[in-house]
Amino acid sequence: MQITIIGSKGQLGQDLMTSLAAASHRLTGLTHQSIAIEDPNSFSVLDEGAPELIINTAAYNKVDLAETDLKNAFAINASGPEFLAHYCRHRNIKLLHVSTDYVFGQEADRRSPYKETDAPGPINAYGRSKLEGESLVQAICPQHFIVRTCGLYGKAGKTGNGNFVETMLRLGRERDELSVVNDQHCTPTSTRDLSTAITRLITTNQFGLYHATNGGQTTWYEFAQTIFDLTGIDVQVKPISSEEYPAAAERPRYSVLDCSKLEQVTGYSLPHWKQALATYLES
Numbered sequence: 495m496q497i498t499i500i501g502s503k504g505q506l507g508q509d510l511m512t513s514l515a516a517a518s519h520r521l522t523g524l525t526h527q528s529i530a531i532e533d534p535n536s537f538s539v540l541d542e543g544a545p546e547l548i549i550n551t552a553a554y555n556k557v558d559l560a561e562t563d564l565k566n567a568f569a570i571n572a573s574g575p576e577f578l579a580h581y582c583r584h585r586n587i588k589l590l591h592v593s594t595d596y597v598f599g600q601e602a603d604r605r606s607p608y609k610e611t612d613a614p615g616p617i618n619a620y621g622r623s624k625l626e627g628e629s630l631v632q633a634i635c636p637q638h639f640i641v642r643t644c645g646l647y648g649k650a651g652k653t654g655n656g657n658f659v660e661t662m663l664r665l666g667r668e669r670d671e672l673s674v675v676n677d678q679h680c681t682p683t684s685t686r687d688l689s690t691a692i693t694r695l696i697t698t699n700q701f702g703l704y705h706a707t708n709g710g711q712t713t714w715y716e717f718a719q720t721i722f723d724l725t726g727i728d729v730q731v732k733p734i735s736s737e738e739y740p741a742a743a744e745r746p747r748y749s750v751l752d753c754s755k756l757e758q759v760t761g762y763s764l765p766h767w768k769q770a771l772a773t774y775l776e777s
């Protein structure tokens with residue numbers, strides 16, 4: 495398939511380029527230098543790739559900043575996907591758009607993984623902007639995949655916009671003690687594994703909404719402790735509550751995603767989060 499990837503130098507974008515090339519797709523990678531998804535005047539570059547499928551990995555990802563930078567967050571996370579959906583619909587192009595577990599969060603006491611059929615309910619501006627992007631894609635472009643995921647880490651995070659694992663590795667080496675929230679339950683996900691899942695999904699033509707994370711669930715505290723156990727970094731990690739870690743944006747206490755639909759459609763289960771983390775740290 496002829497595929498254009500928007501955000502091709504990002505964490506997910508880079509691993510998608512590798513995974514899709516290995517599956518013999520023909521690829522055009524677009525960086526922020528050549529397209530801004532909130533500006534349809536920049537879309538002529540899309541014509542050049544003549545795509546049958548566009549994958550949008552570009553987003554406004556700064557969760558705390560989004561609380562006050564609403565205009566940009568909604569332009570990139572809602573209007574951007576809207577413009578792409580119109581572009582694809584008018585040309586009969588398929589669109590895969592990436593979304594987030596942060597479309598959930600209102601059920602703080604929930605302890606069963608969310609299915610695609612569960613009603614979303616975001617609790618921060620980033621989550622609201624991403625949910626609006628999802629709704630617009632669904633309404634405008636019938637041939638769409640929307641893939642919700644969580645806590646991405648990939649090798650591009652080492653040099654690019656960063657990720658939680660790289661932040662912990664840096665802080666763990668700099669400090670003797672760290673405090674990490676232990677009441678936010680989710681499943682951080684390797685972009686390498688997510689790319690494998692997306693590479694399978696796009697050939698199914700089973701359009702719709704999908705949840706895609708690594709297996710199992712954890713808290714950021716347990717995830718951080720595991721990073722230090724696996725790397726042998728000697729740092730004390732103190733479990734704290736969300737109230738003890740003040741931030742501009744509230745985060746979901748529970749946003750674990752049920753990925754069984756993806757598994758049924760693709761025949762692929764992403765590895766357990768501990769396995770995925772070990773693989774990332776080894777490489």
Ligand SMILES: NC(=O)C1=CN([C@@H]2O[C@H](COP(=O)(O)OP(=O)(O)OC[C@H]3O[C@@H](n4cnc5c(N)ncnc54)[C@H](OP(=O)(O)O)[C@@H]3O)[C@@H](O)[C@H]2O)C=CC1
Pocket residue numbers: 500501502503504505506507525526527529530531532550551552553554555570574592593594595643644645646647650654655
């Ligand atoms: N990171 C995470 O933890 C999670 C991310 N997601 C979603 O997954 C997707 C991919 O995330 P991830 O790979 O981590 O993101 P990255 O920030 O690593 O990559 C995004 C890429 O998109 C580019 N980009 C940013 N804004 C625009 C824009 N307006 N127009 C065109 N390109 C742009 C960035 O370029 P530049 O840096 O030069 O601006 C960057 O290369 C996003 O949709 C995100 O919302 C979902 C759950 C968790």
Ligand SMILES: Cc1cn([C@H]2C[C@H](O)[C@@H](COP(=O)(O)OP(=O)(O)O[C@H]3O[C@@H](C)C(=O)[C@@H](O)[C@H]3O)O2)c(=O)[nH]c1=O
Pocket residue numbers: 555556557594595596643644645646657658661665672673674675678714739745
């Ligand atoms: C660095 C640090 C973070 N934390 C907390 C803050 C936060 O609640 C949690 C995770 O930190 P992050 O900075 O990765 O949080 P955040 O940027 O909210 O991560 C989110 O990003 C967006 C883009 C998504 O779509 C989500 O899936 C999610 O991964 O850990 C600590 O408790 N101690 C620390 O030292």
